[in-house]
Amino acid sequence: MxxxxxxxxxxxxxxxxxxxxxxxxxxxxxxxxxxxxxxxxxxxxxxxxxxxxxxxxxxxxxxxxxxxxxxxxxxxxxxxxxxxxxxxxxxxxxxxxxxxxxxxxxxxxxxxxxxxxxxxxxxxxxxxxxxxxxxxxxxxxxxxxxxxxxxxxxxxxxxxxxxxxxxxxxxxxxxxxxxxxxxxxxxxxxxxxxxxxxxxxxxxxxLANADNSMRGTKTMVLAALQGVTEDTPELAQLVSESFDSREYKEGVAAFLEKRRPNFQPPILS
Structure with missing residues:
Protein backbone atom coordinates (compact mmCIF):
# COMPACT_ATOMS: atom_id res chain seq x y z
CA MET A 1 0.00 0.00 0.00
CA LEU A 207 -2.03 -14.52 -10.33
CA ALA A 208 -2.45 -18.29 -10.22
CA ASN A 209 -0.85 -18.61 -13.66
CA ALA A 210 2.81 -18.67 -14.66
CA ASP A 211 4.38 -15.30 -15.36
CA ASN A 212 6.58 -16.61 -18.15
CA SER A 213 3.55 -18.03 -19.98
CA MET A 214 1.62 -14.77 -19.67
CA ARG A 215 4.63 -12.76 -20.85
CA GLY A 216 5.05 -15.11 -23.79
CA THR A 217 1.38 -14.87 -24.72
CA LYS A 218 1.57 -11.09 -24.86
CA THR A 219 4.73 -11.22 -26.97
CA MET A 220 3.18 -13.67 -29.45
CA VAL A 221 -0.07 -11.75 -29.86
CA LEU A 222 1.73 -8.43 -30.25
CA ALA A 223 4.03 -9.93 -32.89
CA ALA A 224 0.99 -11.15 -34.83
CA LEU A 225 -0.61 -7.70 -34.61
CA GLN A 226 2.60 -6.10 -35.84
CA GLY A 227 2.51 -8.14 -39.02
CA VAL A 228 4.73 -11.12 -38.21
CA THR A 229 3.32 -13.99 -40.28
CA GLU A 230 5.92 -16.70 -39.69
CA ASP A 231 7.76 -18.01 -36.67
CA THR A 232 11.02 -16.21 -35.98
CA PRO A 233 14.14 -17.41 -34.13
CA GLU A 234 13.31 -15.03 -31.27
CA LEU A 235 9.74 -16.27 -30.93
CA ALA A 236 10.77 -19.89 -31.26
CA GLN A 237 13.33 -19.34 -28.52
CA LEU A 238 10.60 -18.11 -26.18
CA VAL A 239 8.77 -21.40 -26.65
CA SER A 240 11.93 -23.48 -26.28
CA GLU A 241 13.11 -21.68 -23.15
CA SER A 242 9.78 -22.24 -21.44
CA PHE A 243 10.55 -25.98 -21.25
CA ASP A 244 13.68 -25.21 -19.23
CA SER A 245 11.93 -22.82 -16.87
CA ARG A 246 11.17 -23.38 -13.21
CA GLU A 247 7.56 -22.51 -13.95
CA TYR A 248 7.30 -25.46 -16.34
CA LYS A 249 8.82 -27.85 -13.81
CA GLU A 250 6.44 -26.63 -11.12
CA GLY A 251 3.43 -26.81 -13.44
CA VAL A 252 4.13 -30.41 -14.49
CA ALA A 253 4.92 -31.50 -10.94
CA ALA A 254 1.69 -29.97 -9.67
CA PHE A 255 -0.35 -31.73 -12.36
CA LEU A 256 1.19 -35.12 -11.59
CA GLU A 257 0.76 -34.60 -7.85
CA LYS A 258 -2.85 -33.49 -8.34
CA ARG A 259 -2.35 -30.12 -6.66
CA ARG A 260 -2.47 -26.51 -7.69
CA PRO A 261 0.83 -25.13 -8.99
CA ASN A 262 2.56 -22.60 -6.78
CA PHE A 263 4.10 -19.89 -8.93
CA GLN A 264 4.59 -17.59 -5.93
CA PRO A 265 6.77 -15.69 -5.42
CA PRO A 266 7.25 -14.61 -9.05
CA ILE A 267 9.74 -16.85 -10.80
CA LEU A 268 11.80 -15.06 -13.42
CA SER A 269 12.94 -17.24 -16.31
Whole structure:
Protein backbone atom coordinates (compact mmCIF):
# COMPACT_ATOMS: atom_id res chain seq x y z
CA MET A 1 0.00 0.00 0.00
CA UNK A 2 1.16 3.54 -0.70
CA UNK A 3 1.37 6.38 1.81
CA UNK A 4 -1.81 8.44 1.85
CA UNK A 5 0.10 11.47 0.55
CA UNK A 6 0.66 9.73 -2.81
CA UNK A 7 -3.08 9.55 -3.28
CA UNK A 8 -3.19 13.30 -3.70
CA UNK A 9 -1.50 12.85 -7.08
CA UNK A 10 -3.68 12.99 -10.18
CA UNK A 11 -2.36 9.57 -11.16
CA UNK A 12 -1.09 7.17 -8.52
CA UNK A 13 -0.16 3.53 -8.05
CA UNK A 14 -1.34 1.18 -5.31
CA UNK A 15 0.28 -2.26 -5.05
CA UNK A 16 -1.37 -5.02 -3.07
CA UNK A 17 -1.35 -8.79 -3.35
CA UNK A 18 0.43 -8.94 -6.69
CA UNK A 19 -1.86 -6.41 -8.39
CA UNK A 20 -0.70 -2.91 -9.25
CA UNK A 21 -3.69 -0.59 -9.53
CA UNK A 22 -3.15 2.71 -11.32
CA UNK A 23 -5.79 5.27 -10.35
CA UNK A 24 -6.84 8.28 -12.41
CA UNK A 25 -7.54 10.79 -9.67
CA UNK A 26 -9.01 14.04 -10.94
CA UNK A 27 -12.68 13.52 -10.09
CA UNK A 28 -13.61 17.20 -10.19
CA UNK A 29 -12.74 17.23 -13.91
CA UNK A 30 -14.01 13.71 -14.67
CA UNK A 31 -10.34 12.70 -14.91
CA UNK A 32 -9.66 15.02 -17.84
CA UNK A 33 -6.12 14.10 -18.84
CA UNK A 34 -3.52 16.86 -18.79
CA UNK A 35 0.10 16.63 -19.91
CA UNK A 36 1.31 15.88 -16.40
CA UNK A 37 -1.09 12.97 -16.06
CA UNK A 38 0.14 11.41 -19.30
CA UNK A 39 3.78 11.68 -18.19
CA UNK A 40 2.96 10.34 -14.72
CA UNK A 41 1.06 7.42 -16.25
CA UNK A 42 4.12 6.49 -18.31
CA UNK A 43 6.32 6.74 -15.21
CA UNK A 44 4.06 4.45 -13.19
CA UNK A 45 3.84 1.90 -16.00
CA UNK A 46 7.63 1.82 -16.15
CA UNK A 47 7.64 1.27 -12.39
CA UNK A 48 5.19 -1.62 -12.73
CA UNK A 49 7.44 -3.15 -15.39
CA UNK A 50 10.43 -3.26 -13.04
CA UNK A 51 8.73 -4.28 -9.78
CA UNK A 52 8.58 -8.10 -9.58
CA UNK A 53 5.82 -8.00 -6.98
CA UNK A 54 3.52 -6.39 -9.57
CA UNK A 55 2.24 -9.22 -11.73
CA UNK A 56 -1.02 -7.78 -13.07
CA UNK A 57 -1.92 -4.11 -13.66
CA UNK A 58 -5.43 -2.66 -13.39
CA UNK A 59 -6.18 0.87 -14.59
CA UNK A 60 -9.23 2.50 -13.05
CA UNK A 61 -10.80 5.73 -11.83
CA UNK A 62 -11.31 6.97 -8.29
CA UNK A 63 -14.85 7.98 -9.25
CA UNK A 64 -17.78 6.07 -10.71
CA UNK A 65 -18.77 9.08 -12.82
CA UNK A 66 -15.97 8.68 -15.35
CA UNK A 67 -12.96 6.60 -16.22
CA UNK A 68 -11.84 9.68 -18.13
CA UNK A 69 -13.77 12.30 -20.07
CA UNK A 70 -10.76 12.71 -22.37
CA UNK A 71 -8.04 15.30 -22.74
CA UNK A 72 -8.07 18.53 -20.76
CA UNK A 73 -9.08 20.79 -23.64
CA UNK A 74 -8.43 23.90 -21.58
CA UNK A 75 -4.74 23.05 -21.71
CA UNK A 76 -4.70 23.01 -25.51
CA UNK A 77 -4.46 26.79 -25.86
CA UNK A 78 -0.93 26.59 -24.43
CA UNK A 79 0.25 22.97 -24.59
CA UNK A 80 -1.26 22.16 -27.98
CA UNK A 81 -1.72 25.51 -29.67
CA UNK A 82 0.12 24.60 -32.89
CA UNK A 83 2.12 21.83 -34.58
CA UNK A 84 5.28 22.57 -32.61
CA UNK A 85 3.74 22.49 -29.16
CA UNK A 86 1.43 19.60 -30.03
CA UNK A 87 4.43 17.47 -31.05
CA UNK A 88 5.69 17.53 -27.46
CA UNK A 89 2.23 16.74 -26.10
CA UNK A 90 1.66 13.96 -28.62
CA UNK A 91 4.96 12.30 -27.72
CA UNK A 92 3.80 12.11 -24.11
CA UNK A 93 0.45 10.54 -24.99
CA UNK A 94 2.02 8.06 -27.40
CA UNK A 95 4.71 7.09 -24.88
CA UNK A 96 2.10 6.29 -22.25
CA UNK A 97 -0.08 4.41 -24.74
CA UNK A 98 2.82 2.31 -26.00
CA UNK A 99 3.93 1.65 -22.42
CA UNK A 100 0.55 0.05 -21.76
CA UNK A 101 0.66 -2.05 -24.91
CA UNK A 102 4.26 -3.18 -24.45
CA UNK A 103 4.08 -3.94 -20.73
CA UNK A 104 4.99 -7.60 -20.31
CA UNK A 105 2.37 -8.03 -17.59
CA UNK A 106 -1.40 -8.31 -18.17
CA UNK A 107 -3.21 -4.96 -18.20
CA UNK A 108 -6.91 -4.55 -17.44
CA UNK A 109 -8.99 -1.40 -17.84
CA UNK A 110 -11.90 -1.08 -15.39
CA UNK A 111 -14.34 1.26 -17.12
CA UNK A 112 -17.33 3.08 -15.71
CA UNK A 113 -19.16 6.25 -16.64
CA UNK A 114 -17.60 8.35 -19.37
CA UNK A 115 -14.63 6.89 -21.27
CA UNK A 116 -13.94 9.35 -24.05
CA UNK A 117 -11.02 10.49 -26.20
CA UNK A 118 -7.78 9.94 -24.33
CA UNK A 119 -9.60 7.76 -21.81
CA UNK A 120 -10.72 5.45 -24.60
CA UNK A 121 -7.18 5.52 -25.97
CA UNK A 122 -5.88 4.18 -22.65
CA UNK A 123 -8.59 1.52 -22.54
CA UNK A 124 -7.94 0.32 -26.10
CA UNK A 125 -4.23 -0.08 -25.33
CA UNK A 126 -4.97 -2.45 -22.44
CA UNK A 127 -5.14 -6.21 -22.88
CA UNK A 128 -8.69 -6.47 -21.57
CA UNK A 129 -11.56 -4.11 -20.78
CA UNK A 130 -14.16 -4.67 -18.08
CA UNK A 131 -17.07 -2.21 -18.01
CA UNK A 132 -20.18 -1.36 -16.06
CA UNK A 133 -23.58 -0.94 -17.69
CA UNK A 134 -23.37 2.84 -17.27
CA UNK A 135 -20.42 3.16 -19.64
CA UNK A 136 -20.48 5.82 -22.37
CA UNK A 137 -17.50 5.41 -24.70
CA UNK A 138 -16.30 7.31 -27.73
CA UNK A 139 -13.28 8.62 -29.62
CA UNK A 140 -13.83 12.21 -30.66
CA UNK A 141 -11.00 13.79 -32.73
CA UNK A 142 -13.56 14.71 -35.43
CA UNK A 143 -15.22 17.01 -32.90
CA UNK A 144 -11.95 18.92 -32.46
CA UNK A 145 -10.49 19.04 -35.95
CA UNK A 146 -7.71 16.65 -34.94
CA UNK A 147 -6.37 13.74 -37.00
CA UNK A 148 -6.07 10.66 -34.81
CA UNK A 149 -2.48 9.39 -34.65
CA UNK A 150 -1.36 6.25 -36.48
CA UNK A 151 -0.33 4.37 -33.33
CA UNK A 152 -3.71 4.92 -31.71
CA UNK A 153 -5.58 4.24 -34.95
CA UNK A 154 -3.80 0.93 -35.48
CA UNK A 155 -4.60 -0.21 -31.95
CA UNK A 156 -8.26 0.63 -32.56
CA UNK A 157 -8.33 -1.14 -35.95
CA UNK A 158 -6.64 -4.19 -34.41
CA UNK A 159 -9.32 -4.28 -31.73
CA UNK A 160 -12.56 -3.62 -33.64
CA UNK A 161 -11.64 -3.88 -37.34
CA UNK A 162 -11.38 -1.17 -40.01
CA UNK A 163 -15.08 -0.52 -40.62
CA UNK A 164 -15.91 -0.12 -36.94
CA UNK A 165 -12.83 2.04 -36.44
CA UNK A 166 -13.94 4.32 -39.27
CA UNK A 167 -17.43 4.55 -37.82
CA UNK A 168 -16.13 5.51 -34.38
CA UNK A 169 -13.63 8.06 -35.68
CA UNK A 170 -15.79 9.59 -38.41
CA UNK A 171 -18.87 9.99 -36.24
CA UNK A 172 -17.22 10.73 -32.91
CA UNK A 173 -20.39 9.39 -31.31
CA UNK A 174 -20.69 8.04 -27.79
CA UNK A 175 -21.60 4.37 -27.53
CA UNK A 176 -23.72 3.00 -24.73
CA UNK A 177 -22.26 0.05 -22.85
CA UNK A 178 -24.14 -2.65 -24.77
CA UNK A 179 -23.06 -1.37 -28.18
CA UNK A 180 -19.48 -0.88 -26.97
CA UNK A 181 -19.50 -4.54 -26.00
CA UNK A 182 -21.05 -5.62 -29.30
CA UNK A 183 -18.43 -3.84 -31.42
CA UNK A 184 -15.54 -5.23 -29.39
CA UNK A 185 -14.50 -2.23 -27.31
CA UNK A 186 -15.53 -4.04 -24.13
CA UNK A 187 -14.65 -7.65 -23.29
CA UNK A 188 -16.69 -8.13 -20.11
CA UNK A 189 -19.87 -6.14 -19.42
CA UNK A 190 -21.42 -6.36 -15.95
CA UNK A 191 -23.80 -4.37 -13.75
CA UNK A 192 -22.11 -1.29 -12.31
CA UNK A 193 -22.34 -2.58 -8.75
CA UNK A 194 -20.49 -5.77 -9.73
CA UNK A 195 -17.73 -4.14 -11.76
CA UNK A 196 -15.01 -3.87 -9.13
CA UNK A 197 -15.57 -7.36 -7.75
CA UNK A 198 -15.67 -8.94 -11.21
CA UNK A 199 -12.57 -7.09 -12.44
CA UNK A 200 -10.43 -7.91 -9.45
CA UNK A 201 -11.65 -11.50 -9.25
CA UNK A 202 -10.39 -11.96 -12.80
CA UNK A 203 -7.10 -10.18 -12.00
CA UNK A 204 -6.55 -12.38 -8.95
CA UNK A 205 -7.24 -15.43 -11.09
CA UNK A 206 -4.34 -14.46 -13.35
CA LEU A 207 -2.03 -14.52 -10.33
CA ALA A 208 -2.45 -18.29 -10.22
CA ASN A 209 -0.85 -18.61 -13.66
CA ALA A 210 2.81 -18.67 -14.66
CA ASP A 211 4.38 -15.30 -15.36
CA ASN A 212 6.58 -16.61 -18.15
CA SER A 213 3.55 -18.03 -19.98
CA MET A 214 1.62 -14.77 -19.67
CA ARG A 215 4.63 -12.76 -20.85
CA GLY A 216 5.05 -15.11 -23.79
CA THR A 217 1.38 -14.87 -24.72
CA LYS A 218 1.57 -11.09 -24.86
CA THR A 219 4.73 -11.22 -26.97
CA MET A 220 3.18 -13.67 -29.45
CA VAL A 221 -0.07 -11.75 -29.86
CA LEU A 222 1.73 -8.43 -30.25
CA ALA A 223 4.03 -9.93 -32.89
CA ALA A 224 0.99 -11.15 -34.83
CA LEU A 225 -0.61 -7.70 -34.61
CA GLN A 226 2.60 -6.10 -35.84
CA GLY A 227 2.51 -8.14 -39.02
CA VAL A 228 4.73 -11.12 -38.21
CA THR A 229 3.32 -13.99 -40.28
CA GLU A 230 5.92 -16.70 -39.69
CA ASP A 231 7.76 -18.01 -36.67
CA THR A 232 11.02 -16.21 -35.98
CA PRO A 233 14.14 -17.41 -34.13
CA GLU A 234 13.31 -15.03 -31.27
CA LEU A 235 9.74 -16.27 -30.93
CA ALA A 236 10.77 -19.89 -31.26
CA GLN A 237 13.33 -19.34 -28.52
CA LEU A 238 10.60 -18.11 -26.18
CA VAL A 239 8.77 -21.40 -26.65
CA SER A 240 11.93 -23.48 -26.28
CA GLU A 241 13.11 -21.68 -23.15
CA SER A 242 9.78 -22.24 -21.44
CA PHE A 243 10.55 -25.98 -21.25
CA ASP A 244 13.68 -25.21 -19.23
CA SER A 245 11.93 -22.82 -16.87
CA ARG A 246 11.17 -23.38 -13.21
CA GLU A 247 7.56 -22.51 -13.95
CA TYR A 248 7.30 -25.46 -16.34
CA LYS A 249 8.82 -27.85 -13.81
CA GLU A 250 6.44 -26.63 -11.12
CA GLY A 251 3.43 -26.81 -13.44
CA VAL A 252 4.13 -30.41 -14.49
CA ALA A 253 4.92 -31.50 -10.94
CA ALA A 254 1.69 -29.97 -9.67
CA PHE A 255 -0.35 -31.73 -12.36
CA LEU A 256 1.19 -35.12 -11.59
CA GLU A 257 0.76 -34.60 -7.85
CA LYS A 258 -2.85 -33.49 -8.34
CA ARG A 259 -2.35 -30.12 -6.66
CA ARG A 260 -2.47 -26.51 -7.69
CA PRO A 261 0.83 -25.13 -8.99
CA ASN A 262 2.56 -22.60 -6.78
CA PHE A 263 4.10 -19.89 -8.93
CA GLN A 264 4.59 -17.59 -5.93
CA PRO A 265 6.77 -15.69 -5.42
CA PRO A 266 7.25 -14.61 -9.05
CA ILE A 267 9.74 -16.85 -10.80
CA LEU A 268 11.80 -15.06 -13.42
CA SER A 269 12.94 -17.24 -16.31
Missing amino acids: LPRDDRNERVYLDVEGGIGTIFLNRPGKRNALDYGMWTKLKQLLDECATRPEVRVVVLRSVTEEAFSAGADIGEFVTMRKDSETSAVYNRATEAATLAIQSLSKPTIAMLQGFCVGGGAQIAVACDLRFAGQGLKMGITPAKLGVVYGFIETKMLVDLVGPSRAKDLLLSGRLLEAQEASQVGLVDFLVPDEELKETTFRYAKGL
